[in-house]
Amino acid sequence: MTVAVHDSHILEGVPRSRSVFQRNLNLIRELSITAFKLKYTGSALGYVWSLVKPLMLFGIMLLVFSILLKAGLGQWEFPIQLLVAIVAWTFFTEATTNAMNAIAGSGDLIRKAYFPRWILVASSMTSALLTFTINTALVLIVTFALGQLDLTWLSLLAILYYLELVVLILGLSLLLSSLFVFFRDLGHIWEIVSLVLFYGSAVVIPFQTVWDHSKKLAYLAGVNPIAQIITDLRHVLIDPAKVRSMASFIGPLEVVPILLTIGIFLLGFAVFHRLTPRFAESL
Amino acid sequence: MxxxxxxxxxxxxxxxxxxxxxxxxxxxxxxxxxxxxxxxxxxxxxxxxxxxxxxxxxxxxxxxxxxxxxxxxxxxxxxxxxxxxxxxxxxxxxxxxxxxxxxxxxxxxxxxxxxxxxxxxxxxxxxxxxxxxxxxxxxxxxxxxxxxxxxxxxxxxxxxxxxxxxxxxxxxxxxxxxxxxxxxxxxxxxxxxxxxxxxxxxxxxxxxxxxxxxxxxxxxxxxxxxxxxxxxxxxxxxxxMIADHALAAERDMPQELRRADPTQWGSRAIELVSLSLLDAGGRSTSRFDTGSAMTLDMHVLAHSEVGDFVCGLAIRRADGMLLAGTNTFLDHVTVTSHAPGESISIRYAIDSLPLLAGGYIIQVVLQDVTGSHRYDFADPAATFHINNMGGHIGIVEMHGRWQVAQEQDVRSSAIPQTAG
Structure with a gap:
């Protein structure tokens, strides 16, 4: 008896890349592309929704503050301040909310396949970052075209502040994603904390307004990283002459939010590292 | 390395x-x-x-x-x-x-x-x-x-x-x-x-x-x-190990429980009361050697008069794989119950067990001649074990014979042949 051998009968293996870094990077890319794709397939407007949501928030806040409350915010370029803040804030909430479920929602993967677990957090963050990057680019292009932005060499500092935001979110994501596996109340707690942060970080009002209202309150709000990042982003992007930086308000205390960001990142890293071996058994 | x-x-x-x-x-x-x-x-x-x-x-x-x-x-x-x-x-x-x-x-x-x-x-x-x-x-x-x-x-x-x-x-x-x-x-x-x-x-x-x-x-x-x-x-x-486990479970099971066992089902118009495995000397045992004789000694009690019926049995490996099965109908043997309360003895004798070391399960079924109505089904009716004697591998003893014929040629002629 002769056995016919098709060429489709044998599938030779491909050698894997030696570099673990490259493998991990590739996995992050594939996972975040998948998440990004899945989020927008099937809906008619697709990606447009990611733009509509922050714009809606922007529109409502603009209406409430500048028209209904007649807060006299005009002198600090209120609309553009609001827009820069809301895009950054949307990234923050979307990324942390996604991250909450990054581990707990991947039980099947974690129980049945091995890969470094932080990749799940990194890829959930990356897909939020992708949305954020596109939105930021769009907002910057449109507002720059409208003459709302006064871009100078100083504006390049924005990259550093965005980086600070990413580090902060990464730290929080590591912390939230790992703790949520063992402690499901965290989802609700985080919603409340987010709400407090939203109003406590002067997202919807210029920091100057808080400062003029109460110095004590301004110091309290100013040491939180979100307020500092948003205020400094406004400073370097909009008009350094008109919109003050955080350092100009709280002085050397500006290091506090930066240290806090680094602290949260290190804490998140440590907690995640500590809890990783227990994920597979607990999910 | x-x-x-x-x-x-x-x-x-x-x-x-x-x-x-x-x-x-x-x-x-x-x-x-x-x-x-x-x-x-x-x-x-x-x-x-x-x-x-x-x-x-x-x-x-x-x-x-x-x-x-x-x-x-x-x-x-x-x-x-x-x-x-x-x-x-x-x-x-x-x-x-x-x-x-x-x-x-x-x-x-x-x-x-x-x-x-x-x-x-x-x-x-x-x-x-x-x-x-x-x-x-x-x-x-x-x-x-x-x-x-x-x-x-x-x-x-x-x-x-x-x-x-x-x-x-x-x-x-x-x-x-x-x-x-x-x-x-x-x-x-x-x-x-x-x-x-x-x-x-x-x-x-x-x-x-x-x-x-x-x-x-x-x-x-x-x-x-x-x-x-x-x-x-x-x-x-x-x-x-599986067979020993099954045996232990059976020993521990009280007689009444065994009757109530859900694995024994059927209408019970006729019922398998007992099954013993007998060795060549007629002693009841659950351990056999490859090639030894085994007789399945069954006692069946008729609760009602059903006329001719069929007694079937199957031998499975401990993991459930069917190894052999037969019944009285296939082997042209007639079994009949004439009256309620009648006790019938049925024996199935195997001269030489062709099985190799391992644990095995016997299932017994009693049904009508058309095979459409089941009176009783005992699963497992018994378990037994074939002792490990070393040597052959697999499940069944092949009873084969080797034949080697050696032709004289240049290479082998160097080796002196010793006739048995």
């Missing part, structure tokens, strides 16, 4: 919480008792090495720790103490298609599944046609996975799983996937791995597959290695 797998003094304990305390309210209100749990020791003290090129099987009853061992090898679980080290690249087949997404097309899933294995998009691009050809899914590359039949999904998953070149393959009972023709491809792939000297660790309940493919089998029970050796030896130990 370093062994591919080194496992040393591996221990693993699971803490199963008695109450699930994952909410804040619970933690606060039960803070004193928050640490209530039950310990489950999955692995007690496991040590073994797997040299390069070995095909190692891991067997054992459910809950023996084999899956835990596999998951520690694949770094999914962390050991409490001791270590499991893999020297080289490994691929784990704990389940096929892990990470696949039904909303993506087959092609996108290949990239995703490949990335899980550590392959990049660039590496996969040149390979993707081959993958679809191997999976026999050339025309479906752009279809969403959710529109695939389960067979197609499994074919794709298997093809992706073997995509990465690897030193060690860790598999958990995925041998039988897809339809018969694809199964053959899977087995061909495993045979190829074996030829190429890849190291494989396979966990399976299928003792036949273990015996066929493995060089060596570990038998686990309650988190300990209780046997470690050539496949044939260890699987026969396992058969014995």
């Amino acid at each position: 370093k062994p591919v797998v080194e496992v040393s003094n591996l221990r693993k304990r699971f803490r199963l919480p008695l109450d699930r305390s994952t909410t804040l309210k619970y933690r606060v209100t039960h803070w004193r008792s928050a640490s209530r749990y039950r310990d489950l020791i999955a692995l007690r003290d496991i040590s073994f090495d797997v040299p390069a090129g070995q095909f190692l099987g891991v067997a054992g009853p459910n809950g023996c720790g084999k899956s835990t061992l596999l998951k520690i090898l694949c770094r999914i679980y962390e050991a409490d103490s001791g270590y499991a080290r893999v020297n080289g690249e490994f691929s784990a087949f704990l389940e096929l298609g892990v990470g696949f997404n039904p909303e993506l097309t087959a092609r996108e899933n290949v990239f995703l599944g490949g990335a899980m294995l550590g392959l990049t998009r660039a590496q996969l691009r040149g390979k993707i046609d081959e993958v679809f050809a191997f999976a026999e899914l050339e025309d479906f590359a752009e279809q969403k996975l959710k529109n695939f039949s389960s067979g197609m999904q499994v074919r794709l998953a298997f093809s992706v799983a073997i995509l990465a070149e690897t030193d060690l393959l860790v598999m958990d009972e995925v041998l039988a996937v897809g339809d018969a023709s694809f199964q053959e491809k899977c087995f061909d792939t495993f045979s190829r791995y074996k030829r190429e000297g890849k190291t494989i660790v396979l966990v399976s309940h299928d003792l036949g597959a273990l015996e066929e493919y493995c060089d060596r089998v570990l038998l686990l029970n309650r988190g300990e290695i209780i046997a470690d050796g050539p496949a044939a030896e260890v699987t026969s130990t396992y058969h014995r």
Whole structure:
């Protein structure tokens, strides 16, 4: 008896890349592309929704503050301040909310396949970052075209502040994603904390307004990283002459939010590292 | 040369919480008792090495720790103490298609599944046609996975799983996937791995597959290695273990319980009252040797007059595989019940048991001559054990004879022939 051998009968293996870094990077890319794709397939407007949501928030806040409350915010370029803040804030909430479920929602993967677990957090963050990057680019292009932005060499500092935001979110994501596996109340707690942060970080009002209202309150709000990042982003992007930086308000205390960001990142890293071996058994 | 797998003094304990305390309210209100749990020791003290090129099987009853061992090898679980080290690249087949997404097309899933294995998009691009050809899914590359039949999904998953070149393959009972023709491809792939000297660790309940493919089998029970050796030896130990277990269970079972056993069903118009296994001397026993005589001595009680009926019996291996079966109808023997309350003795004599070492189960069925109505079904009616005498392997004794004829030629003439 002769056995016919098709060429489709044998599938030779491909050698894997030696570099673990490259493998991990590739996995992050594939996972975040998948998440990004899945989020927008099937809906008619697709990606447009990611733009509509922050714009809606922007529109409502603009209406409430500048028209209904007649807060006299005009002198600090209120609309553009609001827009820069809301895009950054949307990234923050979307990324942390996604991250909450990054581990707990991947039980099947974690129980049945091995890969470094932080990749799940990194890829959930990356897909939020992708949305954020596109939105930021769009907002910057449109507002720059409208003459709302006064871009100078100083504006390049924005990259550093965005980086600070990413580090902060990464730290929080590591912390939230790992703790949520063992402690499901965290989802609700985080919603409340987010709400407090939203109003406590002067997202919807210029920091100057808080400062003029109460110095004590301004110091309290100013040491939180979100307020500092948003205020400094406004400073370097909009008009350094008109919109003050955080350092100009709280002085050397500006290091506090930066240290806090680094602290949260290190804490998140440590907690995640500590809890990783227990994920597979607990999910 | 370093062994591919080194496992040393591996221990693993699971803490199963008695109450699930994952909410804040619970933690606060039960803070004193928050640490209530039950310990489950999955692995007690496991040590073994797997040299390069070995095909190692891991067997054992459910809950023996084999899956835990596999998951520690694949770094999914962390050991409490001791270590499991893999020297080289490994691929784990704990389940096929892990990470696949039904909303993506087959092609996108290949990239995703490949990335899980550590392959990049660039590496996969040149390979993707081959993958679809191997999976026999050339025309479906752009279809969403959710529109695939389960067979197609499994074919794709298997093809992706073997995509990465690897030193060690860790598999958990995925041998039988897809339809018969694809199964053959899977087995061909495993045979190829074996030829190429890849190291494989396979966990399976299928003792036949273990015996066929493995060089060596570990038998686990309650988190300990209780046997470690050539496949044939260890699987026969396992058969014995199962049979002993079944016997122990039967001894412990009170007479009344056995009657109420749900595995004995049928209308009970006639009933199997007892079955004894007799050896050549007529003594009741459950241990036999290969080639010895065995007589099944059955007592049947008729509760009503049913006329002619059929008595059938089947012998199965401990894992359920049917080895032999017959009935009175097939063998042209008539059994009749004439009146209620009548006791009938039926004997089936086997002159020479053709079975090799292991545990076996006997099932007895009583039914009407058309086979449509069942009176009684005893499963198992009895269990027995064939003693290990060493020598032949497998399930059945072939009773074959060797014949060797040697022709005188240049080479063999140098060796002096001694006539027996």
